[in-house]
Amino acid sequence: MKPVIGLEVHVELKTKSKMFCGCKAEYFGEKPNTHTCPVCLGLPGALPVPNKKAIEWCVMLGLALDCEIPLFSKFDRKNYFYPDLPKGYQTSQYDQPFCVDGSIEVNSKKIGITRVHMEEDTAKLIHEGNESLIDFNRSGVPLVEIVTGPDFETAEDVKAYLKKLQQIVRYIDISDVDMEKGQMRLEPNISLSSDGKLPKYKVEVKNINSFNFVDKAINFELKRQEKILKEGKLPTQETRGWDEKKQQTISQRNKEEASDYRYFPEPDIPPIRFTESQISNLRSQIPELPDDKLHRFIKKFGLTEYDSEILTREKTIADYFEQAAKLGIEHNLSPQQIANYIINKKINIDEILPAALVKAILSTKTVVVDDSKLDQIIEKVIGENQKAVKDYKNGKEVVMMFLVGQVMKEFKEKIDANLVKEKIKEKI
Ligand code: ZN
Numbered sequence: 001m002k003p004v005i006g007l008e009v010h011v012e013l014k015t016k017s018k019m020f021c022g023c024k025a026e027y028f029g030e031k032p033n034t035h036t037c038p039v040c041l042g043l044p045g046a047l048p049v050p051n052k053k054a055i056e057w058c059v060m061l062g063l064a065l066d067c068e069i070p071l072f073s074k075f076d077r078k079n080y081f082y083p084d085l086p087k088g089y090q091t092s093q094y095d096q097p098f099c100v101d102g103s104i105e106v107n108s109k110k111i112g113i114t115r116v117h118m119e120e121d122t123a124k125l126i127h128e129g130n131e132s133l134i135d136f137n138r139s140g141v142p143l144v145e146i147v148t149g150p151d152f153e154t155a156e157d158v159k160a161y162l163k164k165l166q167q168i169v170r171y172i173d174i175s176d177v178d179m180e181k182g183q184m185r186l187e188p189n190i191s192l193s194s195d196g197k198l199p200k201y202k203v204e205v206k207n208i209n210s211f212n213f214v215d216k217a218i219n220f221e222l223k224r225q226e227k228i229l230k231e232g233k234l235p236t237q238e239t240r241g242w243d244e245k246k247q248q249t250i251s252q253r254n255k256e257e258a259s260d261y262r263y264f265p266e267p268d269i270p271p272i273r274f275t276e277s278q279i280s281n282l283r284s285q286i287p288e289l290p291d292d293k294l295h296r297f298i299k300k301f302g303l304t305e306y307d308s309e310i311l312t313r314e315k316t317i318a319d320y321f322e323q324a325a326k327l328g329i330e331h332n333l334s335p336q337q338i339a340n341y342i343i344n345k346k347i348n349i350d351e352i353l354p355a356a357l358v359k360a361i362l363s364t365k366t367v368v369v370d371d372s373k374l375d376q377i378i379e380k381v382i383g384e385n386q387k388a389v390k391d392y393k394n395g396k397e398v399v400m401m402f403l404v405g406q407v408m409k410e411f412k413e414k415i416d417a418n419l420v421k422e423k424i425k426e427k428i
């Protein structure tokens with residue numbers, strides 16, 4: 001049986017104001033119900049005015065995910081009744097979203113991005129004892145929803161996708177995507193196919209607020225569904241929640257069909273029309289993305305893929321490395337030496353300026369070791385001294401000093417013998 005997994009991710013944008021009103025969008029830790037107005041409280045007669053910045057950021061994210069941007073799009077009302085939604089509908093996008101048909105590469109597999117659309121966040125329900133309280137500060141905060149095709153087969157790939165998405169969003173700098181603050185929320189839909197076709201059901205899992213839980217929830221669901229299918233039954237189409245205490249998913253409600261939401265065009269917001277030049281202008285504002293940067297660092301600076309991956313995880317660190325590498329070249333330090341220093345010494349880039357870093361490396365030049373060169377020499381020495389290696393493994397400890405000596409002789413520069421010893425031990 002083949003797992004069929006798709007993903008819906010909601011990301012809160014860090015715009016100054018909310019999606020359809022002028023209230024402050026930042027709500028974390030604020031006194032409840034202090035960022036509200038008739039629009040985000042859903043009072044009758046209040047009219048929404050769309051946030052231009054939020055729409056632009058949504059389109060930029062779509063472009064970064066290789067989406068098409070239709071020149072015509074619109075908002076729709078998604079109707080459902082729940083206390084966190086005072087209007088009785090969420091202003092969202094249905095059949096004509098801002099971004100469609102994108103893709104992203106994850107672990108060398110192509111994952112389809114069905115759509116990226118814009119909507120508004122709901123209010124927050126707080127349950128205390130027998131009471132439920134509502135905080136409207138979150139109501140109307142700009143929310144981007146990113147939907148993939150049913151293209152994942154493992155929890156591992158899902159996790160890799162989420163990390164990459166988070167990284168891209170941070171590079172574009174449109175959200176901090178802090179999961180603990182609810183700025184990124186994940187809903188995998190999971191099913192199992194026994195005949196290679198799309199299954200007739202899917203189970204959506206909610207309440208997942210960490211990468212760790214996504215892994216556990218998916219693997220739990222796959223096992224649960226496999227058991228049901230093996231009994232010749234079909235799992236129920238439903239929404240389940242992850243219960244971390246019980247380490248299992250729990251049924252919450254039967255899943256709605258799109259028709260249950262009675263979507264219809266938002267009459268209070270005119271359709272959005274883009275020009276080609278507006279879209280190319282937004283495209284030009286997207287910075288170099290992590291994958292491109294990673295490959296450029298390997299090509300331009302001769303870094304290993306491993307180091308390049310670490311240095312490009314965050315844009316600020318990548319920028320820092322690049323500045324330091326430029327300065328380093330003027331002082332005959334190789335980019336790899338700079339990279340080694342930043343990675344191995346876990347440099348706090350907020351405390352040491354690139355220039356100070358270069359100075360620090362220069363002052364300790366003899367002990368800064370080019371790891372890949374050392375690795376090569378150790379492998380060579382091990383290869384040429386198989387008998388000594390065998391003797392060492394058979395308990396002849398003194399042989400180690402011979403091997404260390406050989407490596408140090410080949411390395412030529414001053415180097416710490418203990419470091420060499422540890423490295424040799426690792427390798428044999
Ligand atoms: Zn408001």
Ligand code: MN
Nearest residue numbers: 010092119145
């Ligand atoms: Mn949504």
